[in-house]
Amino acid sequence: MESLISYFNNLLSLDDDEKEAVRKSFSEKRVRRRQFILQEGNICKVNTFVVEGCFRMYMIDDNAKEHNLQFAIENWWIGDIGSFYSEEPSRLNIEAIENSIILQIKKEDQLRLFIDYPKFNRIFRVFTENALISYQRRVLQNISSTAEERYVDFMKRYPFFFNRISNVQIASFIGVTPEFLSKIRKNISK
Amino acid sequence: MESLISYFNNLLSLDDDEKEAVRKSFSEKRVRRRQFILQEGNICKVNTFVVEGCFRMYMIDDNAKEHNLQFAIENWWIGDIGSFYSEEPSRLNIEAIENSIILQIKKEDQLRLFIDYPKFNRIFRVFTENALISYQRRVLQNISSTAEERYVDFMKRYPFFFNRISNVQIASFIGVTPEFLSKIRKNISK
DNA sequence: CGCGACGTTGATTTGCCTCAACGATTGTGG
DNA sequence: CCACAATCGTTGAGGCAAATCAACGTCGCG
Numbered sequence: 001m002e003s004l005i006s007y008f009n010n011l012l013s014l015d016d017d018e019k020e021a022v023r024k025s026f027s028e029k030r031v032r033r034r035q036f037i038l039q040e041g042n043i044c045k046v047n048t049f050v051v052e053g054c055f056r057m058y059m060i061d062d063n064a065k066e067h068n069l070q071f072a073i074e075n076w077w078i079g080d081i082g083s084f085y086s087e088e089p090s091r092l093n094i095e096a097i098e099n100s101i102i103l104q105i106k107k108e109d110q111l112r113l114f115i116d117y118p119k120f121n122r123i124f125r126v127f128t129e130n131a132l133i134s135y136q137r138r139v140l141q142n143i144s145s146t147a148e149e150r151y152v153d154f155m156k157r158y159p160f161f162f163n164r165i166s167n168v169q170i171a172s173f174i175g176v177t178p179e180f181l182s183k184i185r186k187n188i189s190k
Numbered sequence: 191m192e193s194l195i196s197y198f199n200n201l202l203s204l205d206d207d208e209k210e211a212v213r214k215s216f217s218e219k220r221v222r223r224r225q226f227i228l229q230e231g232n233i234c235k236v237n238t239f240v241v242e243g244c245f246r247m248y249m250i251d252d253n254a255k256e257h258n259l260q261f262a263i264e265n266w267w268i269g270d271i272g273s274f275y276s277e278e279p280s281r282l283n284i285e286a287i288e289n290s291i292i293l294q295i296k297k298e299d300q301l302r303l304f305i306d307y308p309k310f311n312r313i314f315r316v317f318t319e320n321a322l323i324s325y326q327r328r329v330l331q332n333i334s335s336t337a338e339e340r341y342v343d344f345m346k347r348y349p350f351f352f353n354r355i356s357n358v359q360i361a362s363f364i365g366v367t368p369e370f371l372s373k374i375r376k377n378i379s380k
Numbered sequence: 381c382g383c384g385a386c387g388t389t390g391a392t393t394t395g396c397c398t399c400a401a402c403g404a405t406t407g408t409g410g
Numbered sequence: 411c412c413a414c415a416a417t418c419g420t421t422g423a424g425g426c427a428a429a430t431c432a433a434c435g436t437c438g439c440g
Contacts, residue, residue: 059330067334069326082323118308125315128322133272135325136259140249142332143365144257147396167419175333180396182420337428358386370428372388 001028003051004103007075011123018117025113026103031096037104038094044083046104050076053100056169057092068173071097071158071165077127097165142175148184150174191218193241194293197265201313208307215303216293221286227294228284234273236294240266243290246359247282258363261287261348261355267317287355332365338374340364 004026005019014022026049031037038044040060048055050072057070057078069092072078083090084107105113113120141150154174155162161170171181194216195209204212216239221227228234230250238245240262247260247268259282262268273280274297295303303310331340344364345352351360361371 059334061334065334067330069330081319082326085319085323114312118311121308121311121315122304125311125318128315128318129271129275132318132322132325133275135322135329136272139325139328139332140257140259142329143362144249144251144255166417168417172333177397178419179398179421183396186420356386367429368387369389369430373428376388 001026001051001103003075004049007049008120008123011126012119014119018119021113021117025109026105029102029104031100031102033096033099035096036093037096037102038080038090038092040091040093041089043087044080044090044092046106047077047079047084047110048072048094049103049105050074050078051101051103053102054097054164055094055100056097056165057094058172059092066172067175068169071161071169071173073160073164077131081128097169147174147176147180148187151176151181151184152188191216191241191293193265194239197239198310198313201316202309204309208309211303211307215299216295219292219294221290221292223286223289225286226283227286227292228270228280228282230281230283231279233277234270234280234282236296237267237269237274237300238262238284239293239295240264240268241291241293243292244287244354245284245290246287246355247284248362249282256362257365258359261351261359261363263350263354267321271318287359337364337366337370338377341366341371341374342378 001023005014005022008014008018008022028051029037031053037046037048037055038057052074055072055078056068057072057080058066058068060066070078078094080090080092080094082088083092087107110120110124114124141153145153151170151174154170167181167185168178171178174181176184191213195204195212198204198208198212218241221243227236227238227245228247242264245262245268246258247262247270248256248258250256260268268284270280270282270284272278273282300310300314304314331343335343341360341364344360357371357375358368361368364371366374
């Protein structure tokens with residue numbers, strides 16, 4: 001829990017009331033590798049902060065293929081924000097890649113936090129802006145780069161995923177097959 | 191200006207003070223077709239609301255090819271949010287596709303608005319969330335759909351762009367060449 | 381009028397996928 | 411602790427989606 005407090009505190013310092021509100025609003029949970037915290041068809045009712053561990057969020061398409069939209073490790077947020085706000089069933093799945101510890105807040109508690117402590121409005125606005133910026137960059141990259149360029153950029157941008165996320169998962173994230181990623185890697189290593 | 195007031199008012203009703211603050215914070219501008227409101231290398235210092243007209247935001251890649259990241263028409267926002275917040279030079283261009291009328295707010299005025307009238311924090315948070323959701327969907331679509339599926343979805347989602355944005359621009363948005371889009375259209379019309 | 385953007389078509393090339401096979405590693409249950 | 415299954419990473423042959431390049435008619439605009 002204290003890791004979340006200090007995460008917030010780094011963005012915008014919190015007073016004791018606000019810290020206490022955070023402690024009351026979030027609840028801790030442990031999940032094992034391969035467990036799901038969201039499955040397709042369900043409404044995403046919580047926003048999740050990763051204290052320890054690793055997750056992937058992905059969609060299954062009509063041909064039963066999985067496409068990773070996002071990973072999340074320590075101090076990252078994860079959730080289907082579309083389903084969370086619209087309260088419609090999600091098309092996404094969120095699965096633990098490692099045994100993990102998370103902190104979750106329910107929608108109503110988050111809204112309450114925004115009303116009672118406006119500071120969190122600002123914090124979450126900034127957080128959403130940063131996510132938006134990174135998705136924008138990714139759209140641009142998808143429509144303008146080759147698979148090799150996307151892979152090189154991925155490794156440069158997220159070096160800490162090395163040895164933590166398999167190449168199968170990385171391939172799915174950058175939008176190629178594992179076989180082709182293998183050929184890319186072979187090609188680069190020369 | 192009143193179109194912006196009623197845009198805000200629809201999301202979260204404004205009192206007279208807040209309306210006045212909006213009038214003071216934004217300034218109106220007219221731009222002609224082919225004029226730029228942001229060019230690569232400059233810092234994006236303003237957030238823009240389109241009152242009338244149409245814009246496209248695009249990147250030029252190393253092979254001098256243009257890639258449209260976003261369009262904006264009446265009641266849409268446009269700007270390079272990454273450059274706006276980081277104050278680093280933008281890699282994007284924003285060009286008027288039609289003669290247009292816009293309302294712009296400078297970064298410092300927007301921050302002031304957030305501080306003086308917290309309601310705008312919430313409004314802009316919601317606006318950013320919606321943008322994030324749509325970029326997420328686009329990333330997923332780019333890594334999971336064929337060009338034809340992306341085109342069909344584009345036309346269904348944005349039917350009001352029909353006859354307003356050329357196929358060259360649409361092709362660039364969905365990430366294909368104009369020649370291939372032409373073949374897709376031929377194929378669909380059967 | 382003439383020029384430049386647009387939309388289209390065809391021929392060719394290429395980036396990436398599909399399918400099949402294999403050894404190496406990991407994990408799991410008996 | 412071993413045996414077996416499952417997942418992973420890799421390689422190769424063949425195929426398909428989309429890019430490239432070139433050409434041409436149309437249209438709006440200066």
